[in-house]
Each structure stands twice: as C-alpha cells, then as structure tokens.
Amino acid sequence: MSSEKGPDHSRRKERSRQAILAATRALVAEETYEKVTIEAIAARAGVGKQTIYRRWPSKSAVVFAALLALSEDADGQSVALPDTGDLEADLKLVMRATVEEFTDPAFDRLIRALNAEIANDDALAAEYREKLARPLDEAKKARLRSAQRAGQLDVDADLDLVLEVLYAPLFQRWLYRGGPLTAAYADSLVDATLRAFAPRKESGPTPPA
Amino acid sequence: MSSEKGPDHSRRKERSRQAILAATRALVAEETYEKVTIEAIAARAGVGKQTIYRRWPSKSAVVFAALLALSEDADGQSVALPDTGDLEADLKLVMRATVEEFTDPAFDRLIRALNAEIANDDALAAEYREKLARPLDEAKKARLRSAQRAGQLDVDADLDLVLEVLYAPLFQRWLYRGGPLTAAYADSLVDATLRAFAPRKESGPTPPA
Amino acid sequence: MSSEKGPDHSRRKERSRQAILAATRALVAEETYEKVTIEAIAARAGVGKQTIYRRWPSKSAVVFAALLALSEDADGQSVALPDTGDLEADLKLVMRATVEEFTDPAFDRLIRALNAEIANDDALAAEYREKLARPLDEAKKARLRSAQRAGQLDVDADLDLVLEVLYAPLFQRWLYRGGPLTAAYADSLVDATLRAFAPRKESGPTPPA
Amino acid sequence: MSSEKGPDHSRRKERSRQAILAATRALVAEETYEKVTIEAIAARAGVGKQTIYRRWPSKSAVVFAALLALSEDADGQSVALPDTGDLEADLKLVMRATVEEFTDPAFDRLIRALNAEIANDDALAAEYREKLARPLDEAKKARLRSAQRAGQLDVDADLDLVLEVLYAPLFQRWLYRGGPLTAAYADSLVDATLRAFAPRKESGPTPPA
DNA sequence: GATTAATCGAGACGGTACGTCGTGTCTTTTA
DNA sequence: TAAAAGACACGACGTACCGTCTCGATTAATC
Structure with a gap:
C-alpha cells in the first residue's frame, strides 16, 4: 500500500x-x-x-528539533496552569517550579545552546515562538484571563506585557548570571507583577473628587 | 609624567x-x-x-573588548540619567532612547554577537557585568534613589529588581524578536514598573515639612 | 575483472x-x-x-611518491642496459647518459629535493632503496654478470662494490658541486672501475668451451 | 683609533x-x-x-659555522696523513678511522644536518669545499704524491679522481644507508682504488720501441 | 667618574605554513 | 532505492618560526 x-x-x-x-x-x-x-x-x-x-x-535546526521533540512527547497532556482561584498562590507555584528547572545543569546547557541559535537566526526564532513559546504562553494567559474574570487582575491589562514582566527578569538573570535564582526571587517577581497589574479600584463611575 | x-x-x-x-x-x-x-x-x-x-x-574576548573600548572612550562623560524631578518623564525618555538604539541594525548585530558570547562564557559574563552593566546600572539606581527620596518610588523597593522589571522585558522582546519595539511599548514598561513599585500608601502622612 | x-x-x-x-x-x-x-x-x-x-x-613522502610514480609509469619497459659484448663501450654510453641527466636543471632540482628528504628519513631511504634504486641496480648488475661470464670482469668482484665505485664519485661530485660533469669524466670513471675489477690473470684457463 | x-x-x-x-x-x-x-x-x-x-x-650558515669552528679549533695541528712508506697500510688506517667516525651517532646527526644545507645551497657548498674539504683533500693528496714518488701509485693519475673513488662510495653508502660500514668495507675500497690506480707496468725503462 | 653611544637580551610584530577539524556536497557499497 | 560510510574542496582554527623591529639594560670608550 x-x-x-x-x-x-x-x-x-x-x-x-x-x-x-x-x-x-x-x-x-x-x-x-x-x-x-x-x-x-x-x-x-x-x-x-x-x-x-x-x-x-x-545544526541549529537539529538542536531545536531535539528540544521540540521533548515537549511534543509531553504533548496533549496538561499544559494548563493550576487554577485554585488564588492567582498569587498559583503563580508563585509556577514560578518557583520554573526557577527549579533553570537550576538543573542539563536543562541549563540545553536552553543555553538553544538560546545561542535562536538569538541569531530569525527563522528559528519564529519557529520557536510558534511551536514552543506560544502554546505555553496561551496556557499562562488562560490562567490570567480567569484571574481577570475573578477581579484579581486588571481587565485592561495587556496579557503579553504581563507575561513579559513576570518572566523576562527571571530569564535575563539566568541568561547573564545576574544573580541567584531562588524561590524568594520568584515570589518577588509575582508580587511586583500583581502590583503592576492590580485591578483598578475605580473601575466603576470612579469619580476621584 | x-x-x-x-x-x-x-x-x-x-x-x-x-x-x-x-x-x-x-x-x-x-x-x-x-x-x-x-x-x-x-x-x-x-x-x-x-x-x-x-x-x-x-574571539569572544576580542569582540567584547571591541565593545568595551567603545564605552571606555565615552568614559568620564555623564553616564548619569536626567533628573528633572519627574521620574516617569525621565524614565520614558531613557527607555525610548534605549528602544531606538536596539532598532539600529549595526547596534543590533553588535549586541547580538556579544550576547552569543556572553551567554555561553561565565568569565565573559562576569566581566560584562562588572565593566559594562554595573556602571550603567549604578547610574540608573542613582536616579531611582533620588526618586525614592522624592517619594515617587517605594523606599523599600529592591532597586536591582526594579531595573530588571523595567529592562528585561524590552531586552527579551528584542532578543527573541517577540514583538515590535516602539515608544508606546517603552512607555508601558515604565508605567507598569512605576505601578509595581509605587510608594506604599500607609507610609503615613510622611509630610517632610 | x-x-x-x-x-x-x-x-x-x-x-x-x-x-x-x-x-x-x-x-x-x-x-x-x-x-x-x-x-x-x-x-x-x-x-x-x-x-x-x-x-x-x-611532504617528503609526497615528493618521493611523485618521483616514484614517474618511474612506475616507465614500468615494465626495458630497464635493461645495452649489452653489445663490449663492456667498456656499454658502460661509457650509460655513464655519459647519466651525466647528461644530472645536467638538466629540472632533474637536478627534483633529485636534490629528494636527496634532502631521503638523507634525513630512514624509512624513506629504505623505500627509496627498495623501489627505485634496487631495480636499477639489478639491471646494472645483470650487465656486469654478463661481463663476468665474458671474462671482462673479475668473477670474484662484489658487484655492489663495483657499482659504488662506478657511480658514487659521479653522485658526490654532482651533490656537492665538486667539479664539472663531463663525458670525459664519465669515461675516466669507467676506466678506473674496469682497472679496479679487471679479471685476475691467474684465473686459470677458464675457457668457456 | x-x-x-x-x-x-x-x-x-x-x-x-x-x-x-x-x-x-x-x-x-x-x-x-x-x-x-x-x-x-x-x-x-x-x-x-x-x-x-x-x-x-x-640557519645553514650558522650550522656550518658551528662545524667549521670545531675543525678550526683543531687547526694548525697535523692534518697530515701518516706516511709509513706503505701506502696500502696507511690508507686502510685512515679509511677505517673514517668509518668509525661515521658510526658515531652525534657525528652522524651533525654531518647529516650539514649535508642537507650544503646540498641545497651553492654558496655554502663552495665555502664547504674551500674551508673544510680542500685542506683535508690537500693533506690526502700530499700522501698520494708521496706514493707516486715511491712508485706505489700511477704517476699520471688524477689525484682528485683517486680521492673520489676512495671516499665517495663510503660517503654514499653512509648517506643513503646503503649497507654496513665496516673495517672490511674500508679495506676493500682501498684495495679497489689501489688496483685502479696502480703504477703502469711500462713505468720501468719505458722504452717506446 | 660621569657621559655617551654602540650593542646586547628580550621579545613583540606582520607574515607564512603547519597539521587538524568541521562544514556541506558527492560517491560508492550495503542491505 | 535509501541509507551508512566516508572521501572530497573548502576554510578557519590555534601554533611555530621566520626575519624585522623596537625597547630598556648593560658595556666600554671617551670626556
């Protein structure tokens, strides 16, 4: 056949x-x-x-495919974030887990290799965003939207921006070895992000005077 | 002599x-x-x-030295940030300029090259932090401290964290080409950061006078 | 096949x-x-x-192989010396031809290059003797044996020694530029060699028939 | 001054x-x-x-000068060959000593190095002949002339040729490692040379008629 | 006895070639 | 007929010497 x-x-x-x-x-x-x-x-x-x-x-493409295959094996299975109703607790859980990951030497080498390729190859960067980053980001944004509905996050917030404020500092600190990656650091990023995008109190009529 | x-x-x-x-x-x-x-x-x-x-x-070290020499030529001269008394305006000015820089193709290539080397070389990363990043960060932190004294920024804020929240999203978006680098984007980062590290209300009356 | x-x-x-x-x-x-x-x-x-x-x-090996290939192209074809029955005439013919060869500038450079490599490399010297020198020497010795049978050369002579006495002076004069390489010189080497290894008178009757 | x-x-x-x-x-x-x-x-x-x-x-010139200095230290002292009146015995003594020399590894390396330089440098070859070879050759020729006077050597022999026939085979055998260098070999070279340049029989009364 | 000028050791410089490694293509042999 | 095996042209690697060129630090001769 x-x-x-x-x-x-x-x-x-x-x-x-x-x-x-x-x-x-x-x-x-x-x-x-x-x-x-x-x-x-x-x-x-x-x-x-x-x-x-x-x-x-x-070689970049092979390395990328090697990593991609990893995440596809884990496919279908929940890429959803926990949603206990408590945004702060959920995010801290996730961020602490992320910090853990970056601390693993094998993972470190893998991501660092990938980073080198992605940062200097437009096409690969695009593929990375589509195939790896986006699905994860969508899962995260789903959780954030849930929080918006629950009044725990500014409904007008640009969720891409929220994610960047939450994750980029961690990523940069890791990439350039700018400081220790600890649970406390993860928490402080969540705190800062939640303060930055807290729900506006006066979403109603909101007459300041 | x-x-x-x-x-x-x-x-x-x-x-x-x-x-x-x-x-x-x-x-x-x-x-x-x-x-x-x-x-x-x-x-x-x-x-x-x-x-x-x-x-x-x-080669990494040469490339790094090449960039380092650039900034040392500009030595002595003001690495200080503007301080008009209006933190938000000053930061937006600086961030917009930074966005401009990253938009220049020659600068883009230079930093991208440097990034590739730094991200995979501990020693170089350390030298980068000491010689290039730190002086700039100190200048920025000086401005932030001034803002703390002026009651425009939480006096308890970790200034390193403030800088990361401010700059890392921009850097990551540029590095992975995660979206357009615009003045509006620069502004929104400043806004988010200022909300995240606004002075705590319960600072009491705190009227110096 | x-x-x-x-x-x-x-x-x-x-x-x-x-x-x-x-x-x-x-x-x-x-x-x-x-x-x-x-x-x-x-x-x-x-x-x-x-x-x-x-x-x-x-490099030595390449240069050597380059020369070796030359002589292998000429393979199979007669490496035999002329045998007119007159040893003196035959040898003078051959020696004059050899003198001619060494006079050619291209040949001179080639052999000089080869000499430099051979003289400082045991393995190469061995290969030279086996692959290049020996076949030629055997052809020359065949002619000398014929002369021995014809009663023109001492039957007890060590033919390797005869060849050395015949050729080495020419080679050394060429290598160290110790004097002119002429037909007359070639002749005088043949004469000296034939005198040195002339048949012993008292060889008895030794009539072939 | x-x-x-x-x-x-x-x-x-x-x-x-x-x-x-x-x-x-x-x-x-x-x-x-x-x-x-x-x-x-x-x-x-x-x-x-x-x-x-x-x-x-x-470098060639330095190496050459290094060797030259050696022989100049030994200067003035007898470069004369033994002259016991017995040419054969004297020559065998000298040739056996020469064979010994070439057998010494340090000497071997030195001469081999020198040979490489001389064989590819006309000027050096000329200097070698003048400063090193000639004095030795003259000493040897003096001994040969003495032998001619004593009727032990053909008075018409070209002494340069005699020396070549005597020494070149030894040199070539050493240079190309063409066989063992032994006292017996030295002797056989002397024997062959003396036969090649033995006094002509009619050296006696020499009556043309 | 101090000054002066040549010469030295040291070794950096612009080069050339070395012998090795990895690239991406091409060819041959195996299954 | 596709794959493994690996040869091929190419080009950069990092090293070793080349022969030339500064650079102070000895020297020894002159003042």
Missing part, C-alpha cells in the same frame, strides 16, 4: 530520526556546546551525515 | 591594539557574524594572528 | 592522487624547494590539504 | 659568538634536526635572535 512516496521505508526513516534527536540531546546535555557538531551527532547516532542534512538545514 | 602602568614602550602595541578593535567593530557591524573570524580581523587590521592571540584568549 | 587492490571506488581517488603528484612534480621542477609546500601543492592540484594528509604522512 | 668599525666591543661579541656556536652544536647533536631553529639556538645560547642574524644570513 504505502500511500506515501516510497515503498514503506518510513520505519527506517523514523528510527534514524529518533536516533539523531536522541544523540543530539545526549551531546548537548553532557558536553560543552562546541563539541556538539553535526559529525559528532551523526557518529553518536550511527547515522550518515547526509541523513541529517537531508532533514534539517542547519 | 606618563605615570600609567607600563613604562611607555607601547606605541606599536597600542597602534595594533586599536587596529584590531576597530577592525572587529567594522566586521561585526557589516558582516554576518560567522564571517567575523580571527583571520578576518587580523587581515582587516593588517596584523598577524598571533598578535591577537597574544592579547585575547578567544 | 578489475582485480587490483581496492574494489574500484577509486575513480575520484585516483584523479585527485594524480593531480597531487603532477602538481608536486611541477612545483619541484619550477620553484625553489622552500616554495614546495603542502599548501602550494594542494592549491595547484585543486585539492584540499586534508586529501594530501589522508594519503601521505609528510 | 679603533681600526675596525665599532669601538672595540669584541669581548662581548666573541662571547656571544661562542655561545651561539656551542648552542648550535648542542642542539644538532641532541635533537631531531627540525628542532634546530634559530629561536631554539638563541634561547639556548641566551642571546637575542638579532645577534644571530647580525652575523649569519641563514
């Missing part, structure tokens, strides 16, 4: 694809990033270099 | 040093970053490769 | 190999020997440096 | 000169010849590179 072009080689295709992505993740996690070369990936995956070039245009 | 470190036999030294940094800046500004190689820098500067390696351990 | 060593995937291989050897010969013949660099050979041959290093361990 | 150019700094001059030549000899004797660089010589001699370049035009 083999609907697709070739007579079902898709098994081999898929196996080599997985081998490549796994090898990439392994290399990124264990070596300094300069050692993550196409040749090293091919060798580790037991694959010809051409098989990599046939599928991806650059 | 030429006090200084070395007993000036530094004429040649200094000339080649400047040639290298100038060539590096030129290449970073005009070419794609992969073309910025040690060999290209040496060729452009009319200098042997060894002369570069003798002074800097890596 | 292409027996040969490798199972012929050697089309490209062979082409680049020939290009390298040809380029080497051209450079040796036309430039001063210091200009014969691996980089120059690669450039001239339109080949990557690695392709050279993949096959040969040193 | 200071006849010479500079005001007599000859003390320092001489000391550094000796240091350079000694360092060169040491390096040649102990290291592989590629390690004998101008920089290594300067470092070993505790001398600036310029001090070497001021005196000699090339």
Whole structure:
C-alpha cells in the first residue's frame, strides 16, 4: 500500500530520526556546546551525515528539533496552569517550579545552546515562538484571563506585557548570571507583577473628587 | 609624567591594539557574524594572528573588548540619567532612547554577537557585568534613589529588581524578536514598573515639612 | 575483472592522487624547494590539504611518491642496459647518459629535493632503496654478470662494490658541486672501475668451451 | 683609533659568538634536526635572535659555522696523513678511522644536518669545499704524491679522481644507508682504488720501441 | 667618574605554513 | 532505492618560526 512516496521505508526513516534527536540531546546535555557538531551527532547516532542534512538545514535546526521533540512527547497532556482561584498562590507555584528547572545543569546547557541559535537566526526564532513559546504562553494567559474574570487582575491589562514582566527578569538573570535564582526571587517577581497589574479600584463611575 | 602602568614602550602595541578593535567593530557591524573570524580581523587590521592571540584568549574576548573600548572612550562623560524631578518623564525618555538604539541594525548585530558570547562564557559574563552593566546600572539606581527620596518610588523597593522589571522585558522582546519595539511599548514598561513599585500608601502622612 | 587492490571506488581517488603528484612534480621542477609546500601543492592540484594528509604522512613522502610514480609509469619497459659484448663501450654510453641527466636543471632540482628528504628519513631511504634504486641496480648488475661470464670482469668482484665505485664519485661530485660533469669524466670513471675489477690473470684457463 | 668599525666591543661579541656556536652544536647533536631553529639556538645560547642574524644570513650558515669552528679549533695541528712508506697500510688506517667516525651517532646527526644545507645551497657548498674539504683533500693528496714518488701509485693519475673513488662510495653508502660500514668495507675500497690506480707496468725503462 | 653611544637580551610584530577539524556536497557499497 | 560510510574542496582554527623591529639594560670608550 504505502500511500506515501516510497515503498514503506518510513520505519527506517523514523528510527534514524529518533536516533539523531536522541544523540543530539545526549551531546548537548553532557558536553560543552562546541563539541556538539553535526559529525559528532551523526557518529553518536550511527547515522550518515547526509541523513541529517537531508532533514534539517542547519545544526541549529537539529538542536531545536531535539528540544521540540521533548515537549511534543509531553504533548496533549496538561499544559494548563493550576487554577485554585488564588492567582498569587498559583503563580508563585509556577514560578518557583520554573526557577527549579533553570537550576538543573542539563536543562541549563540545553536552553543555553538553544538560546545561542535562536538569538541569531530569525527563522528559528519564529519557529520557536510558534511551536514552543506560544502554546505555553496561551496556557499562562488562560490562567490570567480567569484571574481577570475573578477581579484579581486588571481587565485592561495587556496579557503579553504581563507575561513579559513576570518572566523576562527571571530569564535575563539566568541568561547573564545576574544573580541567584531562588524561590524568594520568584515570589518577588509575582508580587511586583500583581502590583503592576492590580485591578483598578475605580473601575466603576470612579469619580476621584 | 606618563605615570600609567607600563613604562611607555607601547606605541606599536597600542597602534595594533586599536587596529584590531576597530577592525572587529567594522566586521561585526557589516558582516554576518560567522564571517567575523580571527583571520578576518587580523587581515582587516593588517596584523598577524598571533598578535591577537597574544592579547585575547578567544574571539569572544576580542569582540567584547571591541565593545568595551567603545564605552571606555565615552568614559568620564555623564553616564548619569536626567533628573528633572519627574521620574516617569525621565524614565520614558531613557527607555525610548534605549528602544531606538536596539532598532539600529549595526547596534543590533553588535549586541547580538556579544550576547552569543556572553551567554555561553561565565568569565565573559562576569566581566560584562562588572565593566559594562554595573556602571550603567549604578547610574540608573542613582536616579531611582533620588526618586525614592522624592517619594515617587517605594523606599523599600529592591532597586536591582526594579531595573530588571523595567529592562528585561524590552531586552527579551528584542532578543527573541517577540514583538515590535516602539515608544508606546517603552512607555508601558515604565508605567507598569512605576505601578509595581509605587510608594506604599500607609507610609503615613510622611509630610517632610 | 578489475582485480587490483581496492574494489574500484577509486575513480575520484585516483584523479585527485594524480593531480597531487603532477602538481608536486611541477612545483619541484619550477620553484625553489622552500616554495614546495603542502599548501602550494594542494592549491595547484585543486585539492584540499586534508586529501594530501589522508594519503601521505609528510611532504617528503609526497615528493618521493611523485618521483616514484614517474618511474612506475616507465614500468615494465626495458630497464635493461645495452649489452653489445663490449663492456667498456656499454658502460661509457650509460655513464655519459647519466651525466647528461644530472645536467638538466629540472632533474637536478627534483633529485636534490629528494636527496634532502631521503638523507634525513630512514624509512624513506629504505623505500627509496627498495623501489627505485634496487631495480636499477639489478639491471646494472645483470650487465656486469654478463661481463663476468665474458671474462671482462673479475668473477670474484662484489658487484655492489663495483657499482659504488662506478657511480658514487659521479653522485658526490654532482651533490656537492665538486667539479664539472663531463663525458670525459664519465669515461675516466669507467676506466678506473674496469682497472679496479679487471679479471685476475691467474684465473686459470677458464675457457668457456 | 679603533681600526675596525665599532669601538672595540669584541669581548662581548666573541662571547656571544661562542655561545651561539656551542648552542648550535648542542642542539644538532641532541635533537631531531627540525628542532634546530634559530629561536631554539638563541634561547639556548641566551642571546637575542638579532645577534644571530647580525652575523649569519641563514640557519645553514650558522650550522656550518658551528662545524667549521670545531675543525678550526683543531687547526694548525697535523692534518697530515701518516706516511709509513706503505701506502696500502696507511690508507686502510685512515679509511677505517673514517668509518668509525661515521658510526658515531652525534657525528652522524651533525654531518647529516650539514649535508642537507650544503646540498641545497651553492654558496655554502663552495665555502664547504674551500674551508673544510680542500685542506683535508690537500693533506690526502700530499700522501698520494708521496706514493707516486715511491712508485706505489700511477704517476699520471688524477689525484682528485683517486680521492673520489676512495671516499665517495663510503660517503654514499653512509648517506643513503646503503649497507654496513665496516673495517672490511674500508679495506676493500682501498684495495679497489689501489688496483685502479696502480703504477703502469711500462713505468720501468719505458722504452717506446 | 660621569657621559655617551654602540650593542646586547628580550621579545613583540606582520607574515607564512603547519597539521587538524568541521562544514556541506558527492560517491560508492550495503542491505 | 535509501541509507551508512566516508572521501572530497573548502576554510578557519590555534601554533611555530621566520626575519624585522623596537625597547630598556648593560658595556666600554671617551670626556
């Protein structure tokens, strides 16, 4: 049958694809990033270099695909944030978890590698935003909208801006090693963000005088 | 009276040093970053490769020094922020200027190159924080302290955190191309930050007079 | 049926190999020997440096292989010396031809280059003796044996020694530029050698029949 | 007055000169010849590179001067060959000693290094012949002339040719490692040479009729 | 005995070539 | 017929020496 072009080689295709992505993740996690070369990936995956070039245009794309595959495995499953009704508590929980993640050395290397590629490749940056960032951001915004409805967040707030104010300081501090990443720091970011976008009291008639 | 470190036999030294940094800046500004190689820098500067390696351990360090030299030329001169007494106006002025800067393609390439190096090199990151970031941050914090004294900013605010909330979103949006960098965006960051760190009401009457 | 060593995937291989050897010969013949660099050979041959290093361990080996290939092209064909029955005449013919060869500037440069490498590399010297010198020496010794049978040369003479006495003076005079290389000089070497290894009178009757 | 150019700094001059030549000899004797660089010589001699370049035009010239100095130290002293009246015995003595010399590893390295330079540098070859080879050759020829007078050698023999026939085979065998250098070999060279240049029989009354 | 000028050691400089590594393409062999 | 294996042209890497060029610090000769 083999609907697709070739007579079902898709098994081999898929196996080599997985081998490549796994090898990439392994290399990124264990070596300094300069050692993550196409040749090293091919060798580790037991694959010809051409098989990599046939599928991806650059090392960046492979590294990105390797990370993307990770998050797609976790697909379907809840990307939803907790919603206990208490925005502050929920956000602090999430932010503390994020801080934890960035503290893991393997994760650190992986994201740092990815960052280097994304920051210097427009197309990859776009793909990153679409495939990785957006779904997460939407989940976060869903929680924020819930909070707006509950009167815990300014209904006029630009939610993209809220997310940036919440996450960007953490990201930057991590990226440039600008200070310790602690639970307390996570909390203080949540506090600041909630103060910045607290519901306007006088949303009603609001006559100041 | 030429006090200084070395007993000036530094004429040649200094000339080649400047040639290298100038060539590096030129290449970073005009070419794609992969073309910025040690060999290209040496060729452009009319200098042997060894002369570069003798002074800097890596391309990263050269690129960094090239940028650092820029800001040291501007040394001594006011790194102070405007202080008209109106914090909001002053910050918006500064943030809008920053947005402008990031919009310049040459500056974009330079900072992007630097970012790639810093994000993957601890030592360089440390040097960056000490030599480039800190002086600017101190100037900014001076302005914020002035605002605290004027009752325009929470006196208990962690000024490092204030700066992060103010700048990190802008930086991240630029780095990952997460949205347009406009004056309005700059303003909204100032607004959010000022709301987040507004003086606490229960500061009592607090009338100095 | 292409027996040969490798199972012929050697089309490209062979082409680049020939290009390298040809380029080497051209450079040796036309430039001063210091200009014969691996980089120059690669450039001239339109080949990557690695392709050279993949096959040969040193410049010496390449130069040697270049010369060796020359003599292998002339392979199979008669390496036999003339045998008119008159040893003196035959040897003078050969020695005069040798003198001619050493007088050719291109040949001079080639052999001088080779000499420099051989004289300082045991392994190369061994290969030289096996692959280049020995076959020629065997051909010469065949002629000498014929002369021994004809009663024109001492039957007890060590033929290696005879060859050395015949050729070494010519070689040394050429190598150290110790005097003119002329036909008369060639003749006088043959004369001296024949005197040194003339048949012993008291060899008895020794009538072949 | 200071006849010479500079005001007599000859003390320092001489000391550094000796240091350079000694360092060169040491390096040649102990290291592989590629390690004998101008920089290594300067470092070993505790001398600036310029001090070497001021005196000699090339490494070859330094190496040559280093060897030359050796033989000049031995200057004045007898370069004369033994003359017991028995040419064969005297020559065998000398040739066996020469064979011994070439067998010494340090000497081997030194001469091999020198050979490489001489064989590729006309000017150096000429200087070698004049300053090193000729005096030795003259001493040898003096012995041969004595033999001619004693009727032990053909009076018409070209003594340069005699020396070549005697020494060149030994030299070539050493240079190309063409066989063992033994006392027996030395003897057989003397024997062959004496046969080649034995006095002509009709050297007696020489009656033409 | 202090001054002056040549010469030295030290080593940086602009270069060239080294031998290695990774790139992305191309070719051959295997399954 | 697609894949592994790996050769290929290319180009940058970081190192070693080259031969030239400053730069003070000795020297030794002159004042």
